[in-house]
Amino acid sequence: MAPLLTVEHLTKRFGGLTAVNDVSFTVEEGDFLGIIGPNGAGKTTLFNLITGFLPPDAGEVRFKDQPITGWKAYKISRLGMTRTFQITKPFGHLDVKENVVVAALQTSSTLREARERAEGVLRFVGLESYRDRSITHLPMGLKKKLELAKALATRPSLLFLDEVMGGLASDEVQDMMEVLRKVRESGVTLIMIEHVLQAITQLSERLLVLHHGAKLAHGSTREVIRDPEVVEAYLGEVDPDAVH
Template sequence: MAELLAVRDLTKRFGGLTAIDGVTFTVNEGDILGIIGPNGAGKTTLFNLITGFLRPDRGAVIFRNRTITGWKAHRISQLGLTRTFQITRPFGNLNVRDNVAVAALRSAGSLEEARDVADEMLRFVGLESYREYETEKLPIGLKKKLELAKALATRPSLLFLDEVMGGLSAEEVRELIQVLRKVHESGTTLVVIEHVLPAIKELCHRVIVLHHGAMLAQGSTDEVFRHPEVVEAYLGEVESDAGY
């Protein structure tokens, strides 16, 4: 498989705190890569560095053989690298359909076309019956699906998902795994931050473990979940985490 993304020696400091410390990895086309680690390990900071919401102090981000280090988020998204956010922030004055249509406007030729894309994405994630709902009235599980639909409306080739299953019930996790499998089967490569470890085990081909901002382990899902240091540093902490 062709290399889609390369992250090389990525480092970010906030004052005296090193939040990301020399992180290096690659993502190939067709991957489903999981990123796990304790709270405060630097996972979301890593996403922010790669997707243009933070500028690194050192290192490089290369997407489709183009160095995008320090680019603004909207420029990176235009290349096909999009992300969701751990805390959903829909446009409260717009209904569900128009929230997705706003995201689709980047590539759509008109508002009508953007709304058609929105309808397609809402069907894809299972929100078509909620298209006219006010976003504030949606429960958290449906807001997570809305966040996914907005990201998909930008037509990404590489999609970063930041705890898209956080706060969901076991049934909602199962449903979302099936949706993400459809996303992957449609040709989108996935990188997933998640604390719901059964979902990581079921969904991901490879896993990276961050600890204190540095790479603790990486490899196949089975290898990583048997790694003694990973078990000691992280897995014991979440052993009772919600399964399904």
């Protein structure tokens, strides 16, 4: 069977800068792929290219055996690939539950069904007691969870997470990791950008390392974090034996 997602020779230039340079990889159904690299390595741009928020200059993306290169973001989302944003993007005039209802509506036939499903997703990520809260004063940890809840409510088969743990306190990171494990168990394939290396090395079994827009390393987490080049560049602070 063909992989769930195939990315081939994806390239994006901004003026003289090549933000993403000839990146190729595949993701199988059920995978949990981590993407790491220093700031400016092109991680978020790669997400934007795959999920339809930016058109690539070259390369191809295939998802569920369909070429989706250059598709609009909403069409890609409807095919089952969605994402979260590094800077959370809640719907500011709607309350917590309504935010999730909007997402659930995309895969529900009635509003009633969407509301029930939104309720379920809120429980799943542990936001049920905040359902009536307005977005305005929601703390960062909860905003990140809401971002995840919205994405999950569209019932994706492939979910891109852009730093869902950025800016969280350590207990919140633990909490988020629990939720992500549950997401994984529910059968969603995950691709995740993360700066919290402890978290990403514990969660993902494969890693892709980007450096100046190009693929530096790609393989199982164990191998990649022992790769001397990678260790030297980025992982100095992680003890490889702490990885599962």
